[in-house]
Amino acid sequence: MRVAVAGLGWWGKQIVSSLSKSEKFSVVAAVDPMPTDEARQFAQQHGMELAVDLAEVLGRGDIEGVILATPHRLHEQQALSALEAGKHVFCEKPLAMTAAGAQRIVDASARQGKVLGVGHERRFEPAIAEVMRMVRAGELGQLLHMEANVSHDLFRKLDPSNWRLDRKHAPAGMMTAVGIHVTDIFVALAGAASSVRARTESLVLAEPVRDFTTATIAFDSGVQATISFLSVTPFHGRIAVFGDKGWVEIVSEGNVDQGLPTHLTYCRGTGVPRTTRTFDAIDAVLANFETWADAVAGRVKYPFIAAELVENIRLFEAIVQSSENSGETVVLR
Template sequence: MRVAVAGLGWWGKQIISCLEKSPRFDTRYGVDPLPSASALDFLSSLNIRHAPDLASVLADPDIDGVILATPHQLHEEQCLAVLAAGKELFCEKPLAMTAAGARRIVDACERAGKVLGIGHERRYEECFELVQELVGEGALGTLLLYEANISHDLFKNIDRSNWRLDPKHAPAGMMTATGIHQTDLCVALFGEPCEVRAETASLTFAPPASDFVTAALKFKSGARATITLLSCVPYYGRVTVFGDKGWVEVMTEGNVDQGKPTVVTQCTGTQAPRQVTVYHPTDTVTANFESWAAAVAGEKRYRFSSAELVDNIRIFEAIVRSSAEDGRTVSL
């Protein structure tokens, strides 16, 4: 697939590096209106052309697809433009800032007959594939609770003018950075959400940037989830899924790009021995892209349904709304 990558920040360059490993992709353009000198040097080193705007790439008949790694507030408009141009679409998370926006993108994608790729690579981690397998087999029994704390300090020292700290692009603390992955996993495991309560705070960051968010979720199945995110502490990553027959805990030692191991502990009973497995990192970002490309080629189904993509943004929008209204319960 001949593609363009829009957005040449840290993650956009990470994406291009992943695509370079895959025989499924030929990256023709890096798109950015104000690229840094290092970004241009990066493109040049890979013999990839720079385009200053998305419109010029969408007009190029030699481009099959576009991958968006742009500021979040731009996603909806850009997604719709990519689909209107007849190109394949992969969008980094979050898909949109509102559920209505997500529905517009999903509907446009279905009308165009396209497979919507999404940057939720955590579903491709072996540890979470195991969790999904255990849930599917009924090994945990009736699902009760998803409990998570995913925190890091990667934003602690970035310039305060960076869009990643701007509530317009990144409301509710780290929800758009790490929390949106957690809610995606919740939707994959528990199904449709029905209620959200959330709170944010600026504990060490200067407002309006917030460095703390906690959310309590309820699903139509009856299962619950609690998610906490801090933007000002050394990396901490723990997810535990509880059922009435057992639980499984996933402890990650570093962010996706740090190459650290993950320790998974399974418990199937109070007296039963606990099973501990260490997973070493795999390239889940590339795996997600290749899975999307295979789905585009009609070789297999993609892991994300349209309903799941919209439900995740419904949760995100409700967290933003609830936290802005002093933790008011939002019904979905």
């Protein structure tokens, strides 16, 4: 599949490097409106043409798909432009900044008959996939509650001018970088959210950057959830899911790009010995991209439901609204 990557920042380079290991992709072009010498050298090393405007690649008939690794507020318009140009689109998270924007993207994808990929690679991690399988197989009984704390201190190394610290592109602290992966999983398991209360604070980093985000979520299904994400503490990754017949917890040793294992603990009853499993890391980013490529080729169905993508952004939008209004309860429906 011949593709172009828009955005040659840290993550755009990670994507190109990951795709270079796959026989399913040929990255023929990259787009960067203000390329640095480092970006030019990177493009040359990977045999990519370098364009400064997305329109330059959208008009090319030899490019089948466009991968968006650009600042978040650009995603909606860029995805719509690529779809209208007849390209398959893989958009990094968040898909859009509003539920209405996400709906416009999934509608355009359906209208154009194109496959929409989304950068929620956590679903492809073996431990996450096992938790989702267990819940859907009923091994935990009736789903009751979910909780997560996924945090890291990578943002402390960023220049204050970096767009990832800009509340226009990254509101509610770590939600766009980390939290939206967790809510994607929770929406996939529990369905649409009905209400949320969220708070953000700055205790270490200079305003307006937020140190942490916390939220409590209620779902239409009756399931409850609590989440917290910190941007000033060493890596911590924990997700737990509770049912009336058992619970399961996964603890990751490192971020998705670090290649470290994840440990799963399963409890199926009081007094019953718990079972533990360790899952070695895989390149979940590449697994997601290759599944998208297979879906474009008609070999598989891409495993993200359009309604789930929209509902995740609806929840994200509500978390931002609540956090910006002193933790007020936001009712989604």
